[in-house]
Amino acid sequence: MVYHVRDVLDSARPTPPPARISTDDIIARARRMRRQRRAAAAGAAAVVAIAAVGAGVSLRPTETVPAASFTPEKDAFSTVxxxxxxxxxxxxxxxxVTSGYQELPVYRDGDTWEDDQGRKYPLTDGxxxxxxxxxxxxxxxxxEESGVTFGPAFAVTVGGKEGVGRMMTTVPDGSVRVALxxxxxxxxxxxxxxxxxxRSSSVDEAIRIAEAIKPGRSHQIRVPYRMTFVPAGWQTVSAEENTTKYSNIVSETFLYAGPLPTSQLAKPVDIRLNGVEILVMRGKPKNGEIRGKDGLHCYPATASCTIVxxxxxxxxxxxxxxLPAETVRQIADGLKPVDFTDHDEWLPVGG
Structure with missing residues (x-):
């Protein structure tokens, strides 16, 4: 599968990312955007009650837990x-984890991608x-999926729960996979x-992936810094936590001016959001002038900063x-990093 990174980014923003962002930054984000865009957006049927969701969501298990069955509850950024x-x-x-959804990537053994430093990471398979x-x-x-055609919906059962499936055929090679x-x-x-x-996959394979997910003990999504400044009225609406086992991006959060609108809750939260993105990566910044120079470096013309x-x-x-460039600088200056390599030192979102 060829990733048309320019097409993805051009559809996301009217202007390209600043030059200080490296090639693997862009590829990683584009891949994540494609992955997220596969989750179909909700229509106008979104209920008003969801608008009351706070900063994040938690999904908690019921007392008896059949496969793929549990009770959702609204809470801080946590997951089961x-x-x-x-x-x-x-x-x-x-x-x-966002106000409207939680996402688990699926990886296929042997499928990898490589960053600018030659390090390999697993490539998401869905x-x-x-x-x-x-x-x-x-x-x-x-x-919202491009490059494929979808067949009609058919009934399936996942962990004893009703569902639907659709065959998706890749254009032009004709391989067939199954969405549920x-x-x-x-x-x-x-x-x-x-x-x-x-390559093709079967309905049974798709159902086995869905049924493998079972809730367990609740744990928080955490970030490798303490945030000491947030503009008035702004809040975190999305948080990602990762390790270098899976990606060179270990943390990504988005700040937004208030809660996400109801119409946005099922849509991907990514660089298309008119908010502030805080991205933590292992690697070197593209801007060679700041490589090896630990500390805060800001770019007033683009209202952005980098902490090396x-x-x-x-x-x-x-x-x-x-936001004014000075406010973005205050956000960056207010980030107090902890040990990036020790997740036990990471802090709850907003901590």
Whole structure:
């Protein structure tokens, strides 16, 4: 599968990223955007009650837990999902938690991509997304996926729960894979959408991936810094936690001026959001003038800053937020990093 990075980025923003962002930054973000866009957006049926969701969501298990069945509750940025394996597929851990959904990437053994330093990471083979009640319309399954054609919906059962499936055929090679959506709780749906690839997979394989996900002990999504300044009225609306086992991006959060609108809750939260992105990466910044120079470096013309910290750096991107450059600088200056390599030292979102 060829990733047309320029097409993805051009569709996301009217102007390209600043030159200080490296090639692997862009590729990683573009891949994540493609992965997230496979989760079909909800239609106008989103219920007003979801608008009251706070900064994040938590999905908690019921007392008895059949496969892929549990009760969603609104809470801080936490999750009950872990890591799972089915044959050659690895699922999770959760990378992104937003006000409307939680997403678990699916990895296929042997599929990798390489960053600018020659380090290899697993390439996502799809994603499983659990939506809060009332915001996902299963009739839209696959509606945002490009490069494939979808067949008619057919009934499936996932962990004893009703669902629908659709065959997705990759253009032009003709390989066929299966997308699923199933009702995991009253009025709450999950979706599995695989990545278009040059190999086919069956309905049974897709169902096995969906049924492998079972809730466990709740744990928080954390970040490798303490945030000491947030503009008045702004809040975190999305948080990702990762390790260098899976990606060179270990943390990504988005700040937004208030809660996400109801119409946005099922849509991907990524660089298209008119907010402030805080991205933590292992690697070297593209701007050679600041490489090896630990500390804060800001770019007033683009309302963005970079914090260089040894083998890692933090990008604070506010060019589309509408905030003054000085306010973006205050956000960046207020980030107090902890040990990037020790997740036990990481802090809860907003901590």
């Amino acid at each position: 999902f872990g890591e799972y394996r089915v044959g050659a597929d690895r699922i999770g851990p959760v990378t992104q 994603a499983v997304t659990f939506y809060q009640p009332g915001i996902f319309d299963p009739g839209t399954l696959g509606s 959506a199933w009702r995991y709780a009253p009025d709450a749906w999950a979706a599995y959408v695989p990545r278009p690839a040059d 910290a040894g083998d890692y750096f933090i990008d604070v991107e506010g060019r589309f937020s509408g």
